[in-house]
Amino acid sequence: MKRYLYLWHRWLGIGLCLFMALWFFSGMVMLYVGYPKLTPREHLAHLPTLALQDCCVDLETALTAADAQRTPSGIRLSTVAGVPRYLFSYPGRNNVAVEARTGQRVGPIDRDQALAGARQYDPLAMPSYQGVVEEDLWSHSRALDADRPLQRVRLADVDGTLLYISGHTGEVVRDASALERGWNLAGAWLHWLYPLRGIGLDGLWSNLVIYLSLATTLMAVLGAIIGVLRWRIRKPYRSGSRSPYRGFARWHHIGGLLFGVLAITWIFSGLMSMNPWRIFSAGAPLDMAAYQGGPLTAAAFPVSPAQARSRFAEQGFVARELEWRLIGGAGYLVAYDGAGRTRLLSMADGQVLERLPAQVLEQAAQAVLPRARMHSERLDVYDFHYYARAEQSMLGHLEKRLPALRVRFDDPQQTWLHLDLYTGEVLGVVDQSRRASRWLFALLHSWDWLPLLERRPLWDAWMIVFSLGGMVLSVSGVVLGWRRLR
Structure with missing residues (x-):
């Protein structure tokens, strides 16, 4: 033997x-x-302040122009290539952009629009067009699938930055500096055996x-x-x-x-x-649409983007991006500034909030598993299942702010939801199989x-x-x- x-x-x-x-x-x-990625903080830092003079067409018009037959899973208003655009995401489909001033759907992004997006990202660096790619060495991530094909632009900046721009919206979706690219040839590219791809x-x-x-x-x-x-x-x-x-x-x-x-x-x-x-992945997927309490339609958002921006400005908050969010059937506009801070505008009473009341999130969460008993707790410190990582780590780009809300259900999978009190976003779903993954992968591999x-x-x-x-x-x-x- x-x-x-x-x-x-x-x-x-x-x-x-x-x-x-x-x-x-x-x-x-x-x-x-870590492997190159555009973190939410980097994305917001490179956006200008939302300029909504003579803007915008109403949300209903933009939704119809984007896709009259389907309801989006996400709606944002941001500045793309120097102009405000509605940005729509759909499950399993390509992202869509609509010009906010004209209500016209944006067609496939060409060379000139890609260069305009790069100039917005860094107005001081001269961009050079590198062509169209479906997938290359620095864009293997499945998170980019809804934006493919990608327009590639190189900046003549001190970092030698390579930008990847959505072929459907014109938005910069990934940046990769020369330092990141060089070290990744000896890092993630080898570690994940990416030479076997392509x-x-x-x-x-x-x-x-x-x-x-x-x-x-x-x-x-x-x-x-x-x-x-x-x-x-x-x-x-x-x-x-x-x-x-x-x-x-x-x-x-x-x-x-x-x-x-x-x-x-x-x-x-x-x-x-x-x-x-x-x-x-043994557990049945949860119906997270129940957390929203309905589809994202214009009826839940009577306040226009210009009015919302003014309300935030009155509170001293300068918005760079707006996001439409539905929580338990109630509409909220979430504003982001250049540092990643947020404020919410309630559609029900017009109040500007720093955080949502825990009861609002609890009621929305109960709809996910209406027959299960629920217990909630506020997290004021990080613990084994809710914690932040450095940006270069695999999931370090995910914002894990405190305080947060954890909701526990007594269903067969012992499901937990981690909810962001600042935006109402579901930050994570944790069930028995994911708790096993936490021990067998995150703890043993990264010593989290x-x-x-x-x-x-x-x-x-x-x-x-x-x-x-x-x-x-x-x-x-x-x-x-x-x-x-x-």
Whole structure:
């Protein structure tokens, strides 16, 4: 039996230790430079103040121009390419833009409009048009699907910024600086095995990553077993050492004993990040339309954008973007300023609010699972299931403000909703499968553990030291594998 343990570990290692080394190295890069994305704060920082003079057509006209047959899932009013535009999103369909002053639907974005959008993003940098792309090295994210094809523009700024502009709305949807692009070649591009995409393997990419991770986990577990079997606790070998190996083999043996368990958890949790065989998607999807209390129609929003902007200005709040939101059947206009701060205008009484009353969100949440008993709690501090991450992390762009509201249901899935008191947005749905993912992926892979996250030098040291240990383990395995092949 021992012979087969050695053979399986050896031959799996010859093929897979190189992947381990790449994962540990690229993972250290990703601690500080994430895959390019345009965060909400970056988006708002590059917007001008909403200029609504001689504007705008009413919402009903804009909805009809966008799509008279379908109801949107999201409505915003923003400045795009220097002019105000209504921006509509639809489930499973392309985004749509309507000129706010004329009520005309915006056609496919061309070169001139893409350059105008880039000049709005940075008026001081000279833009150069780079053409149309469906998907490339820095735009693999599925979040961009509703905006494809993308117009690509390069800015002559100090950061060497590359912009991706929606082919349907003209809005800048992604930016990637030269620094991000350079480090990502050694970071996320390697870590997520993106070299396998764009060469005809896109449809197989997910399964390739899953089964490579599965095989690597098996290899590491076998190595841990062998490492323990070969270490003499009581009686050392003739050389006086408790390990029978020398050179790189000794480094590999001792490195495995010191860092093997953590290496196994990192590889296994990386496998869990792919949601293999959809094991974290077991629960039936919730009907989140019930939280809105109805479709997004003009009838729920009698206040015009110009009137709303004036009401916010009276309170000293300078809006750069407006969002129409329906919560429990009641309409609200959410205004965003350049720093990401928000205010709400209630359609019911015209009041400008900093936060929504908890009762409003609780009533809307109860409609999601009307037959389940509900308990709510206000979160004034972060905890294991609600916390913020650095912007460069995978989900660091998601705003997690405090206080927030957590609503718990006693349904079979023990569902929780995290609700933003500042905008009414559903920040997250947590059920039994997602709580399992929280343990098996976020905790084991990124060490999203508040005692470490809140003490960043300690978290950094933890991640780097153990990543270097994993590098020693995997690089020594690569050397041993190469020697075996020779």
